[in-house]
Amino acid sequence: MKRTIPILVVLAALLAAMAVVNPFFLEPAGFLAFVKRAAPLVILAAGQYFVIVSGEFDLSVGSLVTVEVVVAARLIDGQESATWWVLLLLVAIGALVGLVNGLVTTLLSVPSFITTLGMLLILSGAVFLWTGGAPRGALSQAFRVFGRGDLGPVPWSVVILVVVAAAAVLLMRADFGKRLMATGDNDRAAALSGVRVARTRILAFVLSGLAAAVAGILLGGFAGVSAQVGQGLEFSAITAVVLGGVVLGGGRGSVVAAMAGAFSLEALFALLNLYGISGPLEYTVQGVIIIAAVAAGAAQFPSRLRAST
């Protein structure tokens, strides 16, 4: 839990800064609008956390999100009746892509960096081939409710986020979480103590794929069909996880901190936008964060400085 505190402090500071710049943020509607906007990235970060804490990467989530949205639009094509089976199919696609990532990484011993980079290229190429750059079809109203509509005063995406977050926390508290942590910390030791390392990692990839499916459903619902919807999301998710103090290489870090990292990143982007700084600088900020966070994790600070914090 201690590890979670710094990112929560950061998040609180960013939220306070937002409230100063934009008082509407303090009203329930304004705050919920922010949570709604952050929900897809937070869910992706939770998925990415499972993979990273098991000692791997998942670079394919951004293009997977695009695939989900483009496939949904093409298959639903505006018919309300198609909504539910397409939703199920999307979840299955997410799980399948995660499964393939996991199998290739573990059974074929391909480093996950390469596996998922390859998957990113395969998926984005496939989307382009299938759509020719212009997605067809349209999403149904029932589909879009999840990203756009409200359940009473609360946006649906916030409800879904709460459910996903609770599930993620419970998973990490269960035996699975301990096995995952052990795998990421030292897979040899974990294997010797009876953890089925490959199976654990495969499951982590499947969870990341599922998270991408949910994020895709929310993003497609929020803003409609686009062939660029998932662009760069893999880096945002990894940045969020790293910002949450989760160690690349695995074995350390909490899922709550990873999600708080995603909220912080989203708050930072919103803040940059409120100050009128946006566009390319967002990438710069992410780059600085990734390097600074990993450097801070690796640097040896003098003990006095350490004590003072």
Place this chain on the structure above:
Amino acid sequence: MSRRQSLSPLVVTAAVSVLLAAGCTSDRPPGATGATTSASASAGSGAATEGANTGEQSKFFVQADFDAQLAMRGKEAQGPADRPWEQAIDPKMVSTADYKKKAGDRHLCFSNAAVNNPWRQVGWKSMQAEVALHKEITKFTALDAEGKDDKQISDIAELQGQGCDALIVSPNTTATLTPAVQAACEKVPVIVFDRGVQTDCPVTFINPIGGYAFGADGAEFLVEKVPAGGKVLALRILPGVDVLETRWSAAKVIFDQSKLDVVGVEFTDGDAAKTKSIVSDYIQRHGKIDGVWMDAGATAVAAVEAFEDAGQPVPAIVGEDQQDFLQKWKQEGLTAIAPTYPTYQWRTPIIAALKILNGEEVPETWKLPQPKITAENLDKYLQPNMPPLHYAMCGCETMPGFPANWGGK
């Protein structure tokens, strides 16, 4: 170990806040300057100070071209009114007797910059359909450069060895492709369309009136529809692209002369979610936005939805001729306009090539009319059977294979 890790977010925050501070005070890249200063400067000021909020003029702006394009909008195009892709504004005809070939089979070649967006998709379909209309074209060789200059340069070189009777080029970028086009001109009659090249060696250069007219059409509409002092948000895709810079720079000139308050100029990257977020932020910050100007219509529906989701009436808005926007416009009875960059221009190069090979005169600079869709003619262009990103101004409705080949039902 754990202590060391736990430091990282704090260190990061420090780093980021330094970056933030730097971003606020130091020089920014020239392309971004206009937008960023305008947004931050306008956040506090309510008064509509003329020209203060739109930033510096784009370095792509050329006053003479701006004046010429705006004047061209009012001119009557010559040619059949029901076939605007064959029309030309102020044509200065050139002789093509040198290129005349005896009647018979034609082999046309086409070096295409890319088919990587819906606009180019629609155009490419129309061009293929145009080829199918002419029996004398027995061979049509097309190479797709996939948005890469170097590939297009080698494509053009390769096509020269294919025995083409005429070469059509849609350049990926202007300056880089110029030498390749010059080399091709020496071997075969060349027709350039859409983006230009910096040489007059092609027999004809075909495109619609242009970006200044596009940008001005939208801006003038807002000036007319939004009351003085009204708050206008301008959304651009990205800086530094000439065809988009001209659209914005024309709108800027018109906004600066008006009493409208441009409260922000933002870049959307053409992303619907980002567009919706930006518009939502502006609605929150200003309470009310009275007009939205856009340099392209792909994310116009997302902008409209931001107002709907905020429970506000949709203000006067500028879109483009994509079906999803036209449909929303009709459905919600929006106050809207759709300037166009007609995809029917993809038909013209084929017609031009055949004329040239027959020795008929063609305009040296073939300026096609560039209509705008207004409330009056909306119904004519709204086609509910077409896909959401189909461009209405395709001139393809009577071609064989329509609507199925364009993705319609």
